[in-house]
Amino acid sequence: MSVLSKPVDVRTVVRCAMFAALIAALGLLPPIPVPIIPVPVTAQTLGVMLAGAVLGARNGALAVILFLGVVALGFPLLSGGRGGLGVFFGPSAGFLLGWVAGAFVTGVLAAASECKFPRLIIACLVGGIGAVYAVGIPWMAVAADLTMVQAAVASMVFLPGDILKAVAAAVATRAIRRGYPAAHP
Amino acid sequence: MTIGVYVPGASALHRASPGVKLIGLAAFAVCLSLTTNLALLAALAVGLLLVWGSADLGWQRLISSLTLLKWILVVMFVFQFLSGGLLAATELMLTICALVSAAALVSFTTRTDDMLETLQYAFSAFARFGLNPNTVAFALVFVIRLVPFVATVGREAIEARLARGGGRNPIPALVPMVIRLMRETDTLSEALVARGFARP
Incomplete structure (x- = not known):
């Protein structure tokens, strides 16, 4: 319950809601087909990494939880117009829950990065890919009765797009922190 | 809704x-x-x-x-x-x-309203841990209200970039977009405090 030990003030609520809405709005963008990469890249996980890197670990994770809460209520805000409780019961639901861990880990590492660019990229890679896959792949292995290796292989189609997004998130985070220093958690 | x-x-x-x-x-x-x-x-x-x-x-x-x-x-x-x-x-x-x-x-x-009400009720069990169910419900509804707003800010950021001679790539437009969202966040928080939302 360490997340809840600090009282939540108005600004925190509004910031988390704003970033949850940002993650939703990024899902409204049509998926971008990128040459060489087999699946179209959606911008939604970019919002997850930004939430962690800009808002910090705790608030970034809260923003993702809020976003998932709104999806669970029945609003079709996941990319591709998916929503409702169904998305939390499929074999790829672990990746959605992994977003919470992803935003948190990105936030922890980004706060320690002192805004140095290579460290920000590492923060987005480890948080936005490492932590997300660390939840998503075991979930898929259990839900679809695969071995971990098979689940990992099946997830690899998303890796190139996620790497592009992690770099984009790091570039954007550095620019945002320069342009709005008060955003620093 | x-x-x-x-x-x-x-x-x-x-x-x-x-x-x-x-x-x-x-x-x-x-x-x-x-x-x-x-x-x-x-x-x-x-x-x-x-x-x-x-x-x-x-x-x-x-x-x-x-x-x-x-x-x-x-x-x-x-x-x-x-x-x-x-x-x-x-x-x-x-x-x-x-x-x-x-x-x-x-x-x-x-209905999403009914789902929200049920969630609010379920969350009242966590009230003793300092999690106010009304704050949770408010935040969830606020997200829904903010989605069209964020989409509008995003569209304006892309259009502004086009007007400056930039391309349609949404990533460079993301930076002014998020900065503007953060500023709006401060304004919204002040507006909420002014309306008595001091301690959710």
């Missing part, structure tokens, strides 16, 4: 309380995950189809909620077929499809 996946109707499932439906969904999920017998699985799936039929939602919705999964289902089927054979692969497909459509069924037949 009509932009959710809710489909208006008057069936028994529509009229059941959201709490009952959520508990039913959880029970169904537990039953499915504990069952490995194909006949039992098929019985559960037929039961689900009967309930679906009684909700008067049309079969097109069932098909479209499952076609969203088609690629992942193909991958699962191939892996499972190679390692466990046809029977295991069929069982797995049946389990996943039944689970996803049961959850979709709850969302199709429950």
Whole structure:
């Protein structure tokens, strides 16, 4: 319950809601087909990494939880117009829950990065890919009765797009922190 | 609120309380995950189809909620077929499809307002840990209110970049967009405090 030990003030609520809405709005963008990469890249996980890197670990994770809460209520805000409780019961639901861990880990590492660019990229890679896959792949292995290796292989189609997004998130985070220093958690 | 996946109707499932439906969904999920017998699985799936039929939602919705999964289902089927054979692969497909459509069924037949109210009630159990259920409900509704706003700010950021001679690439527009969102956040917080939302 360490997340809840600090009282939540108005600004925190509004910031988390704003970033949850940002993650939703990024899902409204049509998926971008990128040459060489087999699946179209959606911008939604970019919002997850930004939430962690800009808002910090705790608030970034809260923003993702809020976003998932709104999806669970029945609003079709996941990319591709998916929503409702169904998305939390499929074999790829672990990746959605992994977003919470992803935003948190990105936030922890980004706060320690002192805004140095290579460290920000590492923060987005480890948080936005490492932590997300660390939840998503075991979930898929259990839900679809695969071995971990098979689940990992099946997830690899998303890796190139996620790497592009992690770099984009790091570039954007550095620019945002320069342009709005008060955003620093 | 009509932009959710809710489909208006008057069936028994529509009229059941959201709490009952959520508990039913959880029970169904537990039953499915504990069952490995194909006949039992098929019985559960037929039961689900009967309930679906009684909700008067049309079969097109069932098909479209499952076609969203088609690629992942193909991958699962191939892996499972190679390692466990046809029977295991069929069982797995049946389990996943039944689970996803049961959850979709709850969302199709429950108004988002009712779902929110139930969630608020469920969260009141956490009030002793310092989590105010009203704050949670407020934040969830606030997100829905902010989505069109964020989309507008994003569109304006892309248009502003186009006017400056930039391309349509949304990534460079993301930076002024987020900075503007952060500024609006401060304004909104002040407005909320001014209206007595000091201590949620």
